[in-house]
Amino acid sequence: MLTQLPTDVVAFGASARDRFTALGGVELALRAESDPAARVTAGDALAELGAWDIDVRSDADEFLAAAELCRAAGAVVLPYPLVEQLLSVDGNRLALVDARHPWIDHGDLEGGWLASDLDGSARMAVTAPRRAAKLGPFVTRAELAAETVTVALEDVDRHLVLGSWRLLGGVSAALVLATEHIKVRKQFGQALAEFQAVRFAVADAVVAHRGLEELAKYTTWRLATATLAARHADAIALRLHADDVATQVLRCCHQLLGAIGFCDEHGVSVLDRHMQALLRLPHSAEALADRLVLAVSAGELESLFVSA
Amino acid sequence: MDYDLGPDAEALRTRLRALIAEHIPEDFLGACTDDPEDLALTERFCKTLAADNLLALAWPEEFGGGGGDVWQQTVVREEMWAHHEPRGPQYMGINWVGPAIMRHGSAAQKAKHLPPIADGEVIWCQGFSEPEAGSDLASMRTQATADGDGWVINGQKVWTSYALMAQWCVLAACTDPAASASRRITLFLLPMDRAGVTARPIPSMLGPHHLNELFLDNVRVGPDDVLGEVGGGWRVIKDALAYERVGIARYARCDSLLARLRESLGDEWNQLPGGLRTRWVRAMIDVRVARLLAYTAVAQQESGQPDDATASLARIATTRTDQSVAELLMEAVGPEGLEGDRRAVLHGAIDDHWRYAQAATVASGTIEVQRMLVARSALGGR
Numbered sequence: 030m031l032t033q034l035p036t037d038v039v040a041f042g043a044s045a046r047d048r049f050t051a052l053g054g055v056e057l058a059l060r061a062e063s064d065p066a067a068r069v070t071a072g073d074a075l076a077e078l079g080a081w082d083i084d085v086r087s088d089a090d091e092f093l094a095a096a097e098l099c100r101a102a103g104a105v106v107l108p109y110p111l112v113e114q115l116l117s118v119d120g121n122r123l124a125l126v127d128a129r130h131p132w133i134d135h136g137d138l139e140g141g142w143l144a145s146d147l148d149g150s151a152r153m154a155v156t157a158p159r160r161a162a163k164l165g166p167f168v169t170r171a172e173l174a175a176e177t178v179t180v181a182l183e184d185v186d187r188h189l190v191l192g193s194w195r196l197l198g199g200v201s202a203a204l205v206l207a208t209e210h211i212k213v214r215k216q217f218g219q220a221l222a223e224f225q226a227v228r229f230a231v232a233d234a235v236v237a238h239r240g241l242e243e244l245a246k247y248t249t250w251r252l253a254t255a256t257l258a259a260r261h262a263d264a265i266a267l268r269l270h271a272d273d274v275a276t277q278v279l280r281c282c283h284q285l286l287g288a289i290g291f292c293d294e295h296g297v298s299v300l301d302r303h304m305q306a307l308l309r310l311p312h313s314a315e316a317l318a319d320r321l322v323l324a325v326s327a328g329e330l331e332s333l334f335v336s337a
Numbered sequence: 338m339d340y341d342l343g344p345d346a347e348a349l350r351t352r353l354r355a356l357i358a359e360h361i362p363e364d365f366l367g368a369c370t371d372d373p374e375d376l377a378l379t380e381r382f383c384k385t386l387a388a389d390n391l392l393a394l395a396w397p398e399e400f401g402g403g404g405g406d407v408w409q410q411t412v413v414r415e416e417m418w419a420h421h422e423p424r425g426p427q428y429m430g431i432n433w434v435g436p437a438i439m440r441h442g443s444a445a446q447k448a449k450h451l452p453p454i455a456d457g458e459v460i461w462c463q464g465f466s467e468p469e470a471g472s473d474l475a476s477m478r479t480q481a482t483a484d485g486d487g488w489v490i491n492g493q494k495v496w497t498s499y500a501l502m503a504q505w506c507v508l509a510a511c512t513d514p515a516a517s518a519s520r521r522i523t524l525f526l527l528p529m530d531r532a533g534v535t536a537r538p539i540p541s542m543l544g545p546h547h548l549n550e551l552f553l554d555n556v557r558v559g560p561d562d563v564l565g566e567v568g569g570g571w572r573v574i575k576d577a578l579a580y581e582r583v584g585i586a587r588y589a590r591c592d593s594l595l596a597r598l599r600e601s602l603g604d605e606w607n608q609l610p611g612g613l614r615t616r617w618v619r620a621m622i623d624v625r626v627a628r629l630l631a632y633t634a635v636a637q638q639e640s641g642q643p644d645d646a647t648a649s650l651a652r653i654a655t656t657r658t659d660q661s662v663a664e665l666l667m668e669a670v671g672p673e674g675l676e677g678d679r680r681a682v683l684h685g686a687i688d689d690h691w692r693y694a695q696a697a698t699v700a701s702g703t704i705e706v707q708r709m710l711v712a713r714s715a716l717g718g719r
Contacts, residue, residue, distance in 0.1 A: 030408055031339045032629075032636055091587035093338065112466060129356060208715060222716050225709075232708035235715045236630075236653050245624070250340050272623050318615035324600070325618050332621060333589060333628070334596035 032246065034093060042097035048074050049105045055299040056200075060109035062166045062243035071109040074100075084189055085115050090251040092187065093325030094251055096194040103198025106303035108167060110135040112191040116184055118143050123180065124154065125188050125311040128173065134306040136169035144173055145180040145196065147189075147265070147311065147320065152177055182257060190248055192270040192307055197245050199304045200238050200271075206296050207231075207282035210289070229283065234281045241274040259337040262324035265317055272314040275304060321323045340632075348413045349405075351449030353416040354392070360385060361423045364684035368425035368502070369546040376502060379425025383457025386424065393431055393455035400439060400447065401472040407639045411632070415589035421686070426499035426546075428585075430461040433577045434507055438526075441565035441573050446526065450505070462503035464494040464527070464551055465574070471496075472706050474574065475518035479553060481510035483527070488512065490525070490533075490544065493552055496700075499550035500536040503529050507577075508553075509570055520569035525562045532556070542692050575645075585624040587655045587697060588627035591662040594622060595692055597683055598666060614669060620662050627655040646714030649707035655705060656697035663687075663694035 034042075052074055053060070061067035075081070078098070085095045095115055102111050103327045113122040113135070121141035124133045128146045136142060136156030145151035152173040159169045208231060211221035221227050248267040252260050279301050291298045312320070324330050329337045359384050368379045386392040396402020402407075414432070417424055424431070435454045436445055453459040470477040479492025489509050500506070507527055512523040527534065533556035533719030539548040565573045595617070599606055606614070630651040637643050666675040666687045673681060677688035698704035713719065 228712035229708045232711040240626040244626050266622050321618040322614045333592045
């Protein structure tokens with residue numbers, strides 16, 4: 030049993046965080062809403078970090094490096110379709126979509142898009158220009174071509190898992206910002222962190238965050254070790270849990286921050302707004318839970334007492 | 338990164354399940370029942386495990402243990418709790434009383450107490466809580482007054498699980514009311530048949546034997562009965578609580594019951610309300626998360642640096658999951674869940690689990706204390 034990430038992977042993640050911080054952190058994401066050059070800057074930074082040299086399909090260590098990179102990118106809601114490009118198929122970025130309502134985050138960026146549902150049924154997508162929206166500011170509508178191709182289910186699972194690492198990064202960053210705030214913000218003569226109700230809220234958020242981190246690591250390991258059916262169920266389970274935890278922790282952080290947390294000058298506002306796309310694409314939490322019900326019914330969600 | 342417990346652990350899991358299937362009836366719900374045969378069954382099973390070096394598997398061989406690693410012991414904890422703890426109350430001696438004696442006991446205490454625990458021959462109880470001191474142990478009133486080279490103890494303990502079954506008690510008493518909170522308490526290894534010790538049951542929704550009162554009336558103890566240093570009880574208790582927080586694998590019973598009920602319902606499971614089924618899948622995820630958090634605490638134990646906050650995190654996750662799974666199971670079976678006898682669905686295991694789960698966030702350190710420890714760590718120790 031070894032629950033720690035390899036040291037070289039941790040070091041790579043630290044380098045990525047430093048690089049993204051040097052770009053301004055969440056400020057880059059905010060700037061990207063009005064300045065198209067910001068997304069080019071994000072893409073260049075990923076290239077400099079060697080992101081496009083990572084072969085996420087080759088072995089577990091390469092995939093772990095990608096996961097750690099996604100966590101670092103998630104912590105600043107890096108305005109670039111990182112997961113989609115890491116999992117490109119024949120030069121086309123791979124997006125996961127609900128085929129009935131196909132939307133693609135950063136779909137307006139130059140290049141082809143292959144849009145797959147969670148069963149691996151994929152079609153080329155033509156995307157519309159992005160609209161200026163507060164929530165998910167880079168999301169675009171898409172139209173899918175008639176011809177269907179099949180994407181490996183392993184890629185769908187990798188997509189779900191790497192997206193969950195992005196959410197984990199966002200949750201971590203929001204929690205850090207909120208806890209730093211309550212240590213210095215005074216009300217009624219004492220720091221907010223001294224109030225028991227506040228401390229309990231922090232504790233609950235920390236438990237949720239640590240649980241998500243452990244589940245993300247475990248599910249990543251399972252991608253290389255479990256059966257195909259079991260790891261598909263695991264990938265959906267992780268994404269569902271990531272959605273639930275992100276919703277819980279972001280709500281908690283807003284409450285701890287008060288009005289400042291809604292302002293774009295504060296990181297949590299940007300994190301929350303920009304994470305909404307990932308939280309709702311390709312499916313919302315309840316739709317994922319419905320899919321997982323089918324997996325449980327088929328005995329595919331393994332446990333100490335259930336074997337697929 | 339590797340979450341495989343290893344071939345030894347998986348072989349051990351298979352072996353334990355075979356032993357349980359051979360020796361423990363399907364309708365067994367633990368030793369805390371009105372049927373004395375259930376306790377007798379656990380006593381026989383402990384000896385069976387001990388004969389195979391499985392009872393104290395993770396203990397060093399010099400203390401009568403099996404020399405196994407903490408992961409093998411984790412498998413034991415999971416399998417035992419999942420199957421309603423067929424070791425009965427003896428799990429406590431294995432999980433923390435024995436290790437506490439190994440770390441803090443004298444050579445004579447080790448020689449006297451460790452072999453019977455490892456051999457499955459003795460039941461221990463824990464005399465910590467008092468009517469006026471629950472989570473706030475430092476305010477306990479049970480007094481050990483110096484007398485000659487020993488002490489005379491007077492006071493009352495409460496919520497003392499297994500007190501009527503136990504032969505020995507780890508008793509906490511105040512030896513110096515004027516000392517600081519961390520130097521006020523001393524632990525004594527007290528035989529339950531010593532003059533002046535009286536135990537009385539407290540009827541409760543948890544069932545028999547879970548809650549008892551312990552009265553101490555001029556109980557004499559000597560220097561040989563002290564565990565650790567005089568005034569050093571708090572340090573031993575802190576160690577003990579850290580062990581106990583990960584000691585009960587509540588998530589494993591949740592896992593087992595969800596699997597058993599899913600199998601028992603068969604196609605009826607698909608007829609459950611959609612909202613209940615989505616709660617079910619979330620419960621399975623929560624069980625998995627609780628297990629993984631427990632493993633992080635075990636990994637810290639293995640490294641020799643157990644950390645309060647990590648153990649508390651694991652405990653918060655597993656106790657909350659215990660309660661949410663209890664509600665889910667009761668809702669899934671409907672009114673049948675109220676029929677608690679062994680003719681009920683899963684032989685009454687759902688009723689039993691629901692009742693015991695109510696205490697999950699209270700026993701062994703309330704969830705509020707755990708949250709304070711987690712928050713303190715998250716806020717940089719403030």
